Amino acid sequence: MKLQRMNRRALTLGALAVSGALALTACGSDETGGSGDSTSSATAAAGSVKCDDAKGQLLADGSSAQKNAIDAWVKNFTQACNGVQVNYKGSGSGAGVTAFTQGQVAFAGSDSALKPEEVTASQKICSGGQGIDLPMVGGPIAVAYNVSGVDNLVLDAPTIAKIFNGKITNWNDAAIKKLNPDAKLPDLKIQPYHRSDESGTTDNFTKYLIATAKSDWPYSGGKAWQAKGGQSASGSSGVAQGVKQTNGAIGYMELSYAKDGLGTVAIDTGASAPVKASSDGATKAIADAQIVGTGNDLALKINYATKADGAYPITLVTYEIVCDKGNKADSLPATKAFLRYIASEEGQGILSGIDYAPIPDSIITKVRTTIEGLS
Known part of the structure; x- marks a missing residue:
């Protein structure tokens, strides 16, 4: 128990350290902001990340809005799971979705939920399943x-x-x-x-x-x-x-x-x-959003007309897009382990200090459950 408390404290310190080094970058096809090594001060606690059988190279691409958050997460995750290399390009939402539906990446980041035609395209590479939207990062x-x-x-x-x-x-x-x-x-x-x-x-x-x-x-x-x-x-x-x-x-x-x-x-x-x-x-605005996805899909509809006290209405959500079923066997363990970490309390806890908005508990709890069911 003492070791677990020390590990949690170490990750908390890492989250605080990275907060001074990161900034929210532009979204979709935006630039990444040129802020240099945005994760240079991030540290990881090996005991806080559940690696399971994660190994090899995990390829991903998409929204540059979340790029600095991804960089911080990758820093922590790969220090704990040193058998995994995560390569997230951040080329933009459109490029990420295209790469995903063409089977080039294990998951993609997008500032917009999948369109019906993109879901249909994903069924070709998600054997017996389809691409789903997992809300992971918010931003004002x-x-x-x-x-x-x-x-x-x-x-x-x-x-x-x-x-x-x-x-x-x-x-x-x-x-x-x-x-x-x-x-x-x-x-x-x-x-x-x-x-x-x-x-x-x-x-x-x-x-x-x-x-x-x-x-x-x-x-x-x-x-x-x-x-x-x-x-x-x-x-x-x-x-x-x-x-x-x-x-x-x-x-x-x-x-x-x-x-x-x-x-x-x-x-x-x-x-x-x-x-x-x-x-x-932004987090309060997302809490006022409605889940409009069906099945395992957790696409959200933001209530831009929210009158909730303290809710900032001009807010975006970035999704991680992944197959619910039919993920490639060689990358599934790493995909689940990485997504599990970034959706965790520790992973989400990094966000507010680096100009991102954590996903509200009512939604991220559903994301965590969905991740465990990926196959």
Whole structure:
């Protein structure tokens, strides 16, 4: 028992150490942020990871939103299970799903649940089964701004939609004043920044606008930006840089990019108080989500219109996609062992310190049960 307590303490220290080294990267086809060796300070406790018969090379690809979390998990897992090498590329959600349905990887990461045609394609490589979605990582998308003299800013969904759709063009607009009666809003042109590349961040940001301000955001959504006007930049790092360099700018990006002088908008959701982007707020939003997958599939439907206190609505979920049945025999032990670890209390415990959101207990418990049944 004493050894187990020491091992748990060691992993806790590792989680704390890695928190200073990691940052949330962009999602879908986004860049990984170029933060260097994001796991250099991670440590593992060998007794906290159940390796079973895991061995060999475990190949995976997909969402770069979770890349830094994966790196931290891999560091801990492979130190404990030194007979396994985990190679996660982080090439983007689309590339990961394609690699999975072509049988090139044991599992994939995706910021969107599998589409029906992708499930059908997976049945060709999941002998007797199909690909399923396991929600594993959450993340808040911040609306960041750069307006001299404005340290706190509250916006609601219709106002955000009108800003990014070019209908509200000045910071002292009446709609913004109404939400910020005590702020000294300047007579300054608004410069909205959006992504120039196809992005899971754009997909999730516009899903929020469609769900909460449809009359002000008359677009179908997707990874490509559809509204006219505004400034564009490649990657979340490009959007963040553009906003930082432009007084009057506003843009959407993963929370970790909203730093170094940028303010973040508090969203008026109709709850008791406006909510700023945070890991805790994202977890509360995910807790308000609905499981819409069937059978072993745990795909979620985010309630973007949530009014739950403290829930941050502009939140994405990254799934690990794996065969429920028909996994390759040579990689199944390593796949189960790795997924078991990242879904564990210890694995999820790393996330909040590195700008990710842990999956709520009510959902991650189901994920753990599903992992044990993989075959």
